[in-house]
Amino acid sequence: MTNLEHIGAYFLMLKEVFKKPQKWKVFWELLSREIDDLGLKSLGIVAFIGFFVGGVVAIQTALNVDSPFIPKYLIGFATKRSMILEFAPTFISVILAGKVGSYITSSIGTMRVTEQIDALEIMGINSLNYLVLPKVVAVLFFYPILVILAMFLGILGGWVAGILTDLFFTEDYITGIQLEFNPYFVKYAIIKTLVFAFVIVTVSAYHGHKVQGGALEVGRASTKAVVWTSVVIILLNYFLTQMLLG
Amino acid sequence: MLEVKNLHKSFGEAHVLKGISTSFEKGKTSLVIGQSGSGKTVFLKSLLGLHTPEEGEISFDGRVFSKLNQHEKRQIRKEIGMVFQGSALYDSMTVEENVMFPLKMFTEDNKVQMLQRVNSVLERVNLTHANAKYPSELSGGMKKRVAIARAIVLNPKYLFCDEPNSGLDPQTAILIDNLIREITREYDIITVINTHDMNSVMEIGDKIVFLKDGVKAWEGTKEDIFRTDNEAVVNFVYSSKLYKKVREAYLNDK
The missing domain is CATH 3.40.50.300 (P-loop containing nucleotide triphosphate hydrolases)
Known part of the structure; x- marks a missing residue:
């Protein structure tokens, strides 16, 4: 298949995904399971990464602000802006593309090669709708929460880094994070997160659903899914930034 | 038909x-x-x-x-009920959930009714006391039984x-x-x-x-397969010595 054919097949897949669930009761059950698998189980890694990235941004900014004419509160300001605008939505999404994306591709791919998807289709169940729609809804609901958490923890991580390294004072940092708060930036970050979350699930599910062969092909599909999801996220990040902030 | x-x-x-x-x-x-x-x-x-x-x-x-x-x-x-070569049981579900799945998707039965039906088909395939097990905990023969139970649960x-x-x-x-x-x-x-x-x-x-x-x-x-002189069938079915002897014995008997 050419890349153009893959893009076409991806959109045809979306048409099948966004159909009315065959049984709402089963859909709600699956949705709660997916929120647990794809959302709650990512809390730890998101909190860990958010906290330390915030710390690193604060330290790097502090080390690069050595002119006495630049106020120290800019360290807090830069940490807050970086976390909200870029590190929380994009960096966390790329990490989740690896963690959640590979999980989705390998679980759907294994179902494909072990004929579990055939078993669904023979019963007359739309396998894409059954398997993918609850995942899409779960991440669209939960990932903004994860990214907002990463923003808070990143800013907290920056403050903790300052205390531990003595590179800046708490008062300066707090003044910085209170300076020029623009709520639109949070909205921008959430819009990006929703788009990236959609890409993570659908691109990974596409790669899993079309696997043919055995375990080796499932592994290859997972790698491909992570690479393509990351590429699409980076490209969309550029265009969304241009559209929403440019 | x-x-x-x-x-x-x-x-x-x-x-x-x-x-x-x-x-x-x-x-x-x-x-x-x-x-x-x-x-x-x-x-x-x-x-x-x-x-x-x-x-x-x-x-x-x-x-x-x-x-x-x-x-x-x-x-x-x-x-239609289908039994796959590799059983195709859903890994994330227990035996009971696997067999109950078609009932959940296609009937309006309540949990008690579904459980009754699941237990009756599991009993029919001689697989009781395995309801809570996952496919990875079953032997090949048990998996096949669960697959058969799942295939017949909707009375296909x-x-x-x-x-x-x-x-x-x-x-x-x-x-x-x-x-x-x-x-x-x-x-x-x-x-x-x-x-x-x-x-x-x-x-x-x-x-x-x-x-x-x-x-x-x-x-x-x-019965026909013993008597056929279709070369392709004979070569395929009686490719082993054992089956050749079985066929000879059958024909001699007749």
Whole structure:
């Protein structure tokens, strides 16, 4: 298949995904399971990464602000802006593309090669709708929460880094994070997160659903899914930034 | 009756099914046999609607599958039970959940009613006390039993089995064969089995269809298979010394 054919097949897949669930009761059950698998189980890694990235941004900014004419509160300001605008939505999404994306591709791919998807289709169940729609809804609901958490923890991580390294004072940092708060930036970050979350699930599910062969092909599909999801996220990040902030 | 008329299926240049016509009756276990690459799996997947044939007709009790709308096709799919070669049980579900799955999707039964039905089919396949186990905790024979239970839980009219004995020891294989035959008669359903297993042919072959290079080369009953002089069938079925001797003994006896 050419890349153009893959893009076409991806959109045809979306048409099948966004159909009315065959049984709402089963859909709600699956949705709660997916929120647990794809959302709650990512809390730890998101909190860990958010906290330390915030710390690193604060330290790097502090080390690069050595002119006495630049106020120290800019360290807090830069940490807050970086976390909200870029590190929380994009960096966390790329990490989740690896963690959640590979999980989705390998679980759907294994179902494909072990004929579990055939078993669904023979019963007359739309396998894409059954398997993918609850995942899409779960991440669209939960990932903004994860990214907002990463923003808070990143800013907290920056403050903790300052205390531990003595590179800046708490008062300066707090003044910085209170300076020029623009709520639109949070909205921008959430819009990006929703788009990236959609890409993570659908691109990974596409790669899993079309696997043919055995375990080796499932592994290859997972790698491909992570690479393509990351590429699409980076490209969309550029265009969304241009559209929403440019 | 399940009728197949002039079925053709190709994949690119490869013409896999070349005009197969046959029929399968209620209450009988029909076996499709043939060498690897003879088109058995494509034939079965075409019957199941997983492949769309380029030419020909598949009719389920007079309902021609290709002429039905999506709703009618879905209705027929609800009447089909399928036992896959690798069982195809859902890894994330327990035995009970696997068997209950079709009930959850297609009936309005409450939990108690569903549990009653699940337990009765699990009892029917002689698999009690395994409700809470996951597929990874089951032996090959147990997985096949769960797959059969799941296939019959909605009282299907048609049961399809893809090599139900593969990977099983001879004793368990015979038990599974007999279970499928008993269920076919008890539920009065049309059963079509894809197999390589000659024990199954001798044991439960009410009707046998032999495919060779995508063509129906022979069909008959398990008794006919002893008497046939069709060279392709004889070479395939009696390829082992044991079966050659069985055939000689049968013919001498007659």
